[in-house]
Amino acid sequence: MTRHVVIVGAGPAGLAAATAAVRAGAQVTLLDAADQAGGQYHRMPLDTYETKRPRILERCDWWPGGAVWALERHDERRPPRVHVISGPDGGTRRRHVLEPDALVLAPGAHDRTLPFPGWELPGVFTAGAAQALAKGEGVAVGDRVLVAGSGPFLLPVAASLLAVGSHVTAVLEANPAATVLRGWTQSPWRLAAQAGKAAELAAYAALLARRRVPYRTGRAVIEARGDGRVEEAVTARLRADWSVVAGSERTTAVDALCVTHGFSPQLELPVAAGCALRDGFVLVDEDQATSSTGVYAAGEVTGIAGAPAARAEGVVAGWVAGGGSPARLRTVRRRRDEGRTFAVRLAAAHPIGRRWSGWLRPDTLVCRCEETDYGTLCRTADVSARAVRLATRAGLGPCQARICGPTLAELLDTNPHDRPIISPIRLGELANPPEEKESTP
Amino acid sequence: MRPIRISLDGDPLTGSDGQTIAGLLLAAGLRSWRRAPSGAPRGVFCGIGVCFDCLVTVNGVRDVRACRSRARDGDVVTTQSRAEAP
Amino acid sequence: MGAGIIGAACARELALAGVSVTLLDRDGAAGATTAHGEGNILLSDKGPGPELRLAQLSRRLWPAMVTDSVPGDRAEWDTKGGIVVAATDEGARALTEFAAGQRAAGVRAEPLDPCALSAAEPHLTRDVTAAVHYPEDAQVQPAGAASVLMHAALRAGATLRTGCEVLGAVTWKERVTAIRTTEGVLEADLFVNAAGPWAGELSRRLGAPVDVRPRRGEILVTTPLPPTVFHKVYDADYVGAVGSDADELQASAVVESTRAGTVLLGSSRRAAGFDGRLRPEVLSVIAGRALRLFPCLSGVPVMRAYGGFRPYVTDHLPIIGADPRLDGLWHATGHEGAGIGLAPGTARLLTDLVTGRAPEVDAGPFRVDRPAVIPRGAE
Numbered sequence: 058m059t060r061h062v063v064i065v066g067a068g069p070a071g072l073a074a075a076t077a078a079v080r081a082g083a084q085v086t087l088l089d090a091a092d093q094a095g096g097q098y099h100r101m102p103l104d105t106y107e108t109k110r111p112r113i114l115e116r117c118d119w120w121p122g123g124a125v126w127a128l129e130r131h132d133e134r135r136p137p138r139v140h141v142i143s144g145p146d147g148g149t150r151r152r153h154v155l156e157p158d159a160l161v162l163a164p165g166a167h168d169r170t171l172p173f174p175g176w177e178l179p180g181v182f183t184a185g186a187a188q189a190l191a192k193g194e195g196v197a198v199g200d201r202v203l204v205a206g207s208g209p210f211l212l213p214v215a216a217s218l219l220a221v222g223s224h225v226t227a228v229l230e231a232n233p234a235a236t237v238l239r240g241w242t243q244s245p246w247r248l249a250a251q252a253g254k255a256a257e258l259a260a261y262a263a264l265l266a267r268r269r270v271p272y273r274t275g276r277a278v279i280e281a282r283g284d285g286r287v288e289e290a291v292t293a294r295l296r297a298d299w300s301v302v303a304g305s306e307r308t309t310a311v312d313a314l315c316v317t318h319g320f321s322p323q324l325e326l327p328v329a330a331g332c333a334l335r336d337g338f339v340l341v342d343e344d345q346a347t348s349s350t351g352v353y354a355a356g357e358v359t360g361i362a363g364a365p366a367a368r369a370e371g372v373v374a375g376w377v378a379g380g381g382s383p384a385r386l387r388t389v390r391r392r393r394d395e396g397r398t399f400a401v402r403l404a405a406a407h408p409i410g411r412r413w414s415g416w417l418r419p420d421t422l423v424c425r426c427e428e429t430d431y432g433t434l435c436r437t438a439d440v441s442a443r444a445v446r447l448a449t450r451a452g453l454g455p456c457q458a459r460i461c462g463p464t465l466a467e468l469l470d471t472n473p474h475d476r477p478i479i480s481p482i483r484l485g486e487l488a489n490p491p492e493e494k495e496s497t498p
Numbered sequence: 499m500r501p502i503r504i505s506l507d508g509d510p511l512t513g514s515d516g517q518t519i520a521g522l523l524l525a526a527g528l529r530s531w532r533r534a535p536s537g538a539p540r541g542v543f544c545g546i547g548v549c550f551d552c553l554v555t556v557n558g559v560r561d562v563r564a565c566r567s568r569a570r571d572g573d574v575v576t577t578q579s580r581a582e583a584p
Numbered sequence: 585m586g587a588g589i590i591g592a593a594c595a596r597e598l599a600l601a602g603v604s605v606t607l608l609d610r611d612g613a614a615g616a617t618t619a620h621g622e623g624n625i626l627l628s629d630k631g632p633g634p635e636l637r638l639a640q641l642s643r644r645l646w647p648a649m650v651t652d653s654v655p656g657d658r659a660e661w662d663t664k665g666g667i668v669v670a671a672t673d674e675g676a677r678a679l680t681e682f683a684a685g686q687r688a689a690g691v692r693a694e695p696l697d698p699c700a701l702s703a704a705e706p707h708l709t710r711d712v713t714a715a716v717h718y719p720e721d722a723q724v725q726p727a728g729a730a731s732v733l734m735h736a737a738l739r740a741g742a743t744l745r746t747g748c749e750v751l752g753a754v755t756w757k758e759r760v761t762a763i764r765t766t767e768g769v770l771e772a773d774l775f776v777n778a779a780g781p782w783a784g785e786l787s788r789r790l791g792a793p794v795d796v797r798p799r800r801g802e803i804l805v806t807t808p809l810p811p812t813v814f815h816k817v818y819d820a821d822y823v824g825a826v827g828s829d830a831d832e833l834q835a836s837a838v839v840e841s842t843r844a845g846t847v848l849l850g851s852s853r854r855a856a857g858f859d860g861r862l863r864p865e866v867l868s869v870i871a872g873r874a875l876r877l878f879p880c881l882s883g884v885p886v887m888r889a890y891g892g893f894r895p896y897v898t899d900h901l902p903i904i905g906a907d908p909r910l911d912g913l914w915h916a917t918g919h920e921g922a923g924i925g926l927a928p929g930t931a932r933l934l935t936d937l938v939t940g941r942a943p944e945v946d947a948g949p950f951r952v953d954r955p956a957v958i959p960r961g962a963e
């Protein structure tokens with residue numbers, strides 16, 4: 058019987074996995090909560106998408122708008138059952154259950170934005186939001202926009218903002234130039250391997266120079282101000298450990314602020330599947346296999362290294378999950394390993410400084426949903442982290458700590474990724490039994 | 499693209515087919531539409547369905563992520579807070 | 585031994601009685617069962633008998649306990665009252681009879697006519713054959729309540745040791761003189777097993793096993809809503825499920841809103857050992873039962889599911905008292921799905937027994953030396 062491979066996430070990693078698994082002879086079901094394939098990197102307006110749909114979608118069972126809301130570990134010798142709700146969210150999505158022979162998890166990552174005073178004001182966005190709105194819908198989040206945070210991702214975001222007509226006042230990298238340079242130049246003989254990525258970044262840098270957008274290192278947004286919406290940003294110089302240099306504060310008038318300090322992998326699926334983690338990412342072996350039987354992981358959930366690396370991981374995961382022989386993967390494995398090296402460099406060049414919390418004030422919100430402030434979290438007494446969260450409601454609101462989780466994990470000792478309900482499901486949908494197993498929508 | 503009309507708390511807004519509700523509201527010049535528990539205004543933050551800041555009620559269904567839902571012609575969108583009746 | 589709500593309540597009561605107390609836990613305080621359930625403080629689900637008497641004592645003690653809190657501690661005490669509804673004629677007869685028995689035992693149980701019911705719960709289904717209002721039913725946020733009790737204990741002189749796991753007993757002539765822990769040996773005159781669902785395991789380590797088992801329960805949490813559910817609302821089957829022995833899944837609807845606006849939908853009861861893996865069909869059943877009571881919640885998203893292990897004894901009564909086999913060992917555990925509500929009465933009873941005061945309720949039914957607690961041949 059042909060192997061049935063279910064792939065969750067149709068970003069670069071999931072699409073590559075689907076292609077490889079089909080090539081290996083498997084029957085493939087590809088799911089994505091979004092109604093377009095492509096994930097975060099290949100985002101495009103709907104009309105463009107109609108003509109540029111990836112061809113693999115015709116060769117597999119493609120479920121657009123199929124969100125996995127639960128993984129059920131019914132038998133530790135097999136991959137978990139995959140519980141899906143599909144259709145547009147309006148209270149009437151349909152429930153299905155899949156029982157794959159192998160499961161590939163490629164849910165990607167989302168921006169990690171550290172809290173700062175005023176970050177809850179309308180007009181403060183993650184850089185990814187600005188990117189998604191510009192690339193996906195041609196919408197500019199503001200006229201005068203400051204882009205700040207850390208990482209090479211800030212460059213394409215600034216480029217997309219320029220393309221939709223925003224004036225980008227500056228791009229601020231929080232890490233000092235010395236940290237960035239040291240990170241990128243360690244073992245320079247390996248840089249050549251990522252020539253594509255390097256050229257892409259160089260092109261963005263040239264564009265910013267041409268459009269006279271200043272790129273500054275060692276400077277960060279430490280406060281957003283405004284009455285009901287962001288009107289100005291306070292920036293300051295940072296030391297290598299991200300402590301604020303007193304007296305270096307400057308105020309800039311903006312109508313939008315895009316801030317991202319890195320990426321958080323979307324770990325609720327792997328955690329629900331019982332996969333072991335290491336250093337905050339899914340632990341995978343040479344074949345992208347996780348510690349859970351029959352479960353593979355690919356893309357940003359295993360490390361932040363950009364789309365090419367995600368694709369290489371997807372190929373390995375999809376091929377092996379589909380029953381292909383790992384021996385045939387020499388070249389792509391090399392590409393994958395280069396990607397991992399890139400991830401290490403990226404992390405070294407754009408770390409989050411230990412002393413970032415210095416810009417927090419007692420009334421700075423840490424949990425945006427429940428409006429729990431930093432002072433309240435610091436005051437909590439000698440009880441378990443779970444009791445603190447129940448008392449302060451930090452991380453218990455609608456986003457379920459997706460945004461504040463990493464910060465809470467730093468402040469309290471908690472696992473921020475334990476979300477058995479992977480994606481919200483409405484009570485009426487939950488009460489209905491799933492439609493016949495293995496059926497397609 | 500085909501133009502569409504939706505309403506936000508009764509006010510008509512126009513956009514085009516394929517836009518998300520959040521994209522349409524932002525393009526119409528709005529920055530915030532939801533109220534946090536304290537009453538503070540909120541709009542889009544993450545843009546990709548993670549933060550739940552952009553929640554709206556669409557055709558009577560609560561807690562729809564505006565950034566993840568395509569606007570459809572005739573959608574009746576209402577803003578949310580924790581205070582009023584469901 | 586164990587800093588859940590039972591350990592915290594006992595530490596408080598003993599410390600206030602002048603006993604020098606150490607409260608210890610292998611993890612942090614109030615992080616286990618106490619933080620994985622609901623905080624219903626109920627008389628409504630208990631028929632006449634020893635558990636009801638303990639519940640009535642506890643209900644009298646609760647208000648004084650939640651007022652003496654320190655800033656930051658929030659028990660979220662709420663005397664909103666409970667409403668139990670039946671949906672069939674047979675259910676109505678059973679509920680009416682049950683409520684009459686409770687009234688005879690001193691419980692306020694007031695029948696509601698359809699008009700009063702829809703005024704009290706406007707969004708509740710109209711498909712109801714009988715409804716009884718229990719004004720004494722109350723609610724706390726259980727982990728918050730446990731920390732309030734714990735901080736009261738600390739103020740009365742108790743000390744807290746977290747990250748300290750009990751491994752075994754040091755005994756001398758049928759008496760436990762000290763316990764071995766991951767943090768070294770601790771001596772005391774008296775040791776209280778308040779290890780919740782792990783009380784069985786702990787008692788085995790100490791050499792005097794009691795039969796306490798885990799009974800899995802799950803709860804669904806909705807996104808925050810504007811006020812929709814005003815009391816604690818249960819279907820009458822709840823009463824049956826609590827006292828039942830069946831191993832297979834049972835779910836009865838318990839619907840209540842929290843101060844944050846979320847609605848908690850409970851809860852299941854099943855024997856699954858300590859297996860905490862998610863079972864979607866269990867969540868489905870809970871959702872279905874809750875929607876029978878509140879059909880208007882159908883479009884509301886569930887954002888979280890969580891669960892814990894109720895510490896239960898096969899005769900469904902807690903264990904409170906001295907272990908007849910090992911001097912110096914006491915137990916305060918086995919409260920199943922009512923440990924939050926019963927914590928104050930349990931602590932008071934234990935302290936009365938320890939200090940030789942006359943107990944306010946008969947301790948006999950909770951004694952350690954009963955067939956359900958000490959398995960035959962284990963002595």
Ligand SMILES: Cc1cc2nc3c(=O)[nH]c(=O)nc-3n(C[C@H](O)[C@H](O)[C@H](O)COP(=O)(O)OP(=O)(O)OC[C@H]3O[C@@H](n4cnc5c(N)ncnc54)[C@H](O)[C@@H]3O)c2cc1C
Nearest residue numbers: 066068069070090096097098125164165185356357363364
């Ligand atoms: C908002 C944003 C914008 C970005 N833009 C760029 C850019 O312009 N250029 C660039 O170089 N890099 C960009 N990145 C980085 C980019 O994410 C990665 O380089 C690359 O896309 C990672 O690929 P992936 O396949 O691992 O994950 P992704 O591309 O993130 O794909 C993951 C997919 O999984 C789906 N998914 C997640 N959970 C579930 C679930 N429970 N059920 C069903 N489906 C699920 C998601 O809907 C998503 O489509 C961006 C990142 C973010 C967060």
Ligand SMILES: Cc1cc2nc3c(=O)[nH]c(=O)nc-3n(C[C@H](O)[C@H](O)[C@H](O)COP(=O)(O)OP(=O)(O)OC[C@H]3O[C@@H](n4cnc5c(N)ncnc54)[C@H](O)[C@@H]3O)c2cc1C
Nearest residue numbers: 586588590610617618621624750780801892922923924925
């Ligand atoms: C789904 C669900 C819903 C519930 N709803 C309600 C309700 O509405 N109302 C109500 O009254 N009750 C309810 N309960 C029951 C209630 O939660 C429990 O009865 C109560 O929390 C038990 O408290 P405890 O202190 O005995 O146990 P726990 O809170 O589990 O505390 C025991 C402590 O002992 C520690 N421990 C264990 N072994 C060792 C060792 N060897 N060394 C050191 N420390 C150790 C543990 O770490 C733990 O902290 C519910 C339970 C569940 C699961």
Ligand code: FES
Nearest residue numbers: 545547549550565
């Ligand atoms: S903006 Fe974050 S979920 Fe929509």
